[in-house]
Amino acid sequence: MVAYRFHQYQVVGRGLPTPTDEHPKIYRMKLWATNEVRAKSKFWYFLRKLKKVKKSNGQILAINEIFEKNPTTIKNYGIWLRYQSRTGYHNMYKEYRDTTLNGAVEQMYTEMASRHRVRFPCIQIIKTATVHFKLCKRDNTKQFHKSDIRFPLVYRKVRPPTRKLKTTFKASRPNLFM
Amino acid sequence: MPFKRFVEIGRVALVNYGKDYGRLVVIVDVVDQNRALVDAPDMVRCQINFKRLSLTDIKIDIKRVPKKTTLLKAMEEADVKNKWENSSWGKKLIVQKRRASLNDFDRFKVMLAKIKVILSSILD
DSSP states (O other): OOOOSOEEEEEEEEEOOOSSOSSOOEEEEEEEESSHHHHHHHHHHHHHHHSSOOSTTEEEEEEEEEOOSOTTSOEEEEEEEEEEOSSOEEEEEEEEEESSHHHHHHHHHHHHHHHHOOOGGGEEEEEEEEEOGGGOOOHHHHGGGOTTOEEEOOOOOOOOSSGGGOOSOOSSOOOOOO | OOOOOEEETTEEEEEOSSTTTTOEEEEEEEOSSSEEEEEETTEEEEEEEGGGEEEEEEEOOOOSSOOHHHHHHHHHHHTHHHHHHHSHHHHHHHHHHHHHTOOHHHHHHHHHHHHHHHHHHHHO
16 A cells, blocks of 8 residues: 555576577576566666676576565564675665565665665665564664563644645644644 | 553544545554554555544554454454544544534524524523
């Protein structure tokens, strides 16, 4: 119901069969892209780095979108990534709490952009996994594992229920408590 | 002034922005600092930002992420609907809704009733 910017695709492809190699090895990748066209492009980008095959002498056999199995449960996602900063490549491990993997990946991209000024083309996701709460490393995610979690909402900015009712000037100062 | 309404599992909240505007939901789990997993009898469980929620005084007794049937039963036991409709906040919302759904004839009747009340208070 939320429109995710990043979708997870499974792309399957191989090099074209040649007289020397009748049945080339088939490779499958799971990757994130905003749409299918970009997913196919990203597939060739990665495959070129791993094997001696390009889009011009290869074929995509299948591309399917992978959907979240349980979007109503909260999971802790660990994302291993490799990104290019201004000075070189670095590896990183980040944890996110979200209901879907696509949501967690979107969080990751926005966080990398804000914290490290790294944009989408410079990030490669090595691996993603749902992490059991006992194995989470980051305190930021571990603090939400309390079963009796309880906190007040401290600063309440009341907004008009629709953008149409928004006004620039208000008659009185808003009450920020509750 | 200490805080009285907390984000906690079982807290009933009102959605005050967006597609589900005006719906009473129960906070079923907390995703992170900004979002909660909420559930209501007539909707699919979803995550919603705290900015879109107004916490109420009502809290029901549930464990973290209960089954839908468990949640419904707990809501029945806590009598959320009646508590809400008898609270001043809930009553105000009902009146607002009623006023918004009046047609012209209803508004005419309201006008007459108001005049009647004023006259009777002057004459008494």
